[in-house]
Amino acid sequence: MANSNVEVVIVGGGAAGIAAGRRLCQAGIQCLVVEARQRLGGRAWTILDGTGLAIDLGCGWLHSADRNPWGEIARAQGRSIDQTAPPWTQPALEIGFLRSEQQDFGAAIAAFFARLDRRCEDEPDAAAAVLLEAGYRWNNLINAVSTYISGVELDRLSVRDFGHYDDSGVNWRVVEGYGSTIAGHGADLPVRLDCAVRRIDHGARRLRIETAGGTIEADQAIVTIPSTLIAEERVQFTPALPDKIEAALGLPLGLADKMFLSLAGAEEFEKDARLFGRIDSTATGAYHFRPFGRPQIEAYFGGRLAHDLEAGGESAFFDFAVAELTALLGTAFARRISPIHIHRWGIDPFSRGSYSFALPGRADCRRTLAEPVDDRLFFAGEACSRGDFSTAHGAFLTGVAAADRVIALRGVGCR
Numbered sequence: 001m002a003n004s005n006v007e008v009v010i011v012g013g014g015a016a017g018i019a020a021g022r023r024l025c026q027a028g029i030q031c032l033v034v035e036a037r038q039r040l041g042g043r044a045w046t047i048l049d050g051t052g053l054a055i056d057l058g059c060g061w062l063h064s065a066d067r068n069p070w071g072e073i074a075r076a077q078g079r080s081i082d083q084t085a086p087p088w089t090q091p092a093l094e095i096g097f098l099r100s101e102q103q104d105f106g107a108a109i110a111a112f113f114a115r116l117d118r119r120c121e122d123e124p125d126a127a128a129a130v131l132l133e134a135g136y137r138w139n140n141l142i143n144a145v146s147t148y149i150s151g152v153e154l155d156r157l158s159v160r161d162f163g164h165y166d167d168s169g170v171n172w173r174v175v176e177g178y179g180s181t182i183a184g185h186g187a188d189l190p191v192r193l194d195c196a197v198r199r200i201d202h203g204a205r206r207l208r209i210e211t212a213g214g215t216i217e218a219d220q221a222i223v224t225i226p227s228t229l230i231a232e233e234r235v236q237f238t239p240a241l242p243d244k245i246e247a248a249l250g251l252p253l254g255l256a257d258k259m260f261l262s263l264a265g266a267e268e269f270e271k272d273a274r275l276f277g278r279i280d281s282t283a284t285g286a287y288h289f290r291p292f293g294r295p296q297i298e299a300y301f302g303g304r305l306a307h308d309l310e311a312g313g314e315s316a317f318f319d320f321a322v323a324e325l326t327a328l329l330g331t332a333f334a335r336r337i338s339p340i341h342i343h344r345w346g347i348d349p350f351s352r353g354s355y356s357f358a359l360p361g362r363a364d365c366r367r368t369l370a371e372p373v374d375d376r377l378f379f380a381g382e383a384c385s386r387g388d389f390s391t392a393h394g395a396f397l398t399g400v401a402a403a404d405r406v407i408a409l410r411g412v413g414c415r
């Protein structure tokens, strides 16, 4: 293998790995990004639909957009930022969900999150489900929203960790794709694609990184693979790092999957309109009509529902969406929609989920996961972020932070 001897190896070419690689290159440090997939970007992935429109199968929203570094990068790449308010901040269509019910639900979920914020630091950690009011009408729908935000139901979600999430409330989109922006940022980096890392031996003076394409020696490594894969020991460490595995076990990836549908006669609906499939069930989809004004529906499924649908194959998602949408819009609506694309992130061997959450009592795992080992192994990726976890900008910031630690240790400045 060429480049079998480098200063720093970056394991994983997603948002964190790309950010780390760019930073190291700017500092003049010789690095190599080693990526298992045949593309850069990881959970950031833009594809084109049949008509050439960019659709994001992974991250789509520049969350905390007013302080999100990917926004500047997208602009510098000549991309367009759409600042339309996200559908979840607007009223839903009044189909199966009266305006008065929406107001009632809005007040209920705001009160739920206020209870969560109050409880975050003051009391022992607990599952967020304890903050639901017993028998309350909106509990199932609040739980459904948790499956979209965190990829998991409230009974598995740490109050403390969720309370640490820092959201500026500004959400924008990149018209040409968030995934394209992130992968484009790595375009000039030294990269080995299709080259899964299997083991990192840190017992000797130099690291030995065993990959599908041979062994690479390096002084230091920045490991950015998803926490699920650390927990499952898909990359093995020699000597073993039980603290890392334990921390990663506390930070599973929740599951959220997007399905894009084409929509005939789309003009009947307002741009960026939205619907819940049901308002009385946790196992329901969120449907975003005409994203960017396009003749499409972006359907979102999370938590146990997404796991069940993944087990049924791609057609299970479409069948479920058709059943929910025809129940609301009439049986003829089925003829107006057809599937464009769905990616099943839960069975994807290089992610095994969508974004991290902390189990109750395990909020501190983020710090443990991010801690370097012997100033030679560094860890980055969204799960390492205390306040921006689960996001692409959180991944970016942890990648830069890990690279800065390497740069400081090597005693070089940015050129």
Ligand SMILES: Cc1cc2nc3c(=O)[nH]c(=O)nc-3n(C[C@H](O)[C@H](O)[C@H](O)COP(=O)(O)OP(=O)(O)OC[C@H]3O[C@@H](n4cnc5c(N)ncnc54)[C@H](O)[C@@H]3O)c2cc1C
Pocket: 011, 012, 013, 014, 015, 016, 017, 034, 035, 036, 037, 040, 041, 042, 043, 044, 057, 058, 059, 060, 061, 062, 063, 195, 196, 197, 198, 224, 225, 226, 229, 234, 235, 256, 257, 258, 345, 350, 351, 353, 354, 355, 380, 381, 382, 383, 389, 390, 391, 392, 393, 395
């Ligand atoms: C459906 C969905 C919707 C989302 N929506 C949003 C959103 O709107 N906004 C937002 O900010 N975030 C969103 N996210 C989350 C966001 O995509 C992730 O938080 C972010 O992309 C994670 O970046 P990362 O670098 O930490 O991890 P990853 O992107 O997972 O990068 C890790 C890389 O490591 C590689 N890898 C794995 N195993 C190995 C190995 N053995 N050897 C070498 N390489 C390996 C992987 O292939 C991957 O490329 C969404 C995610 C999904 C799935």
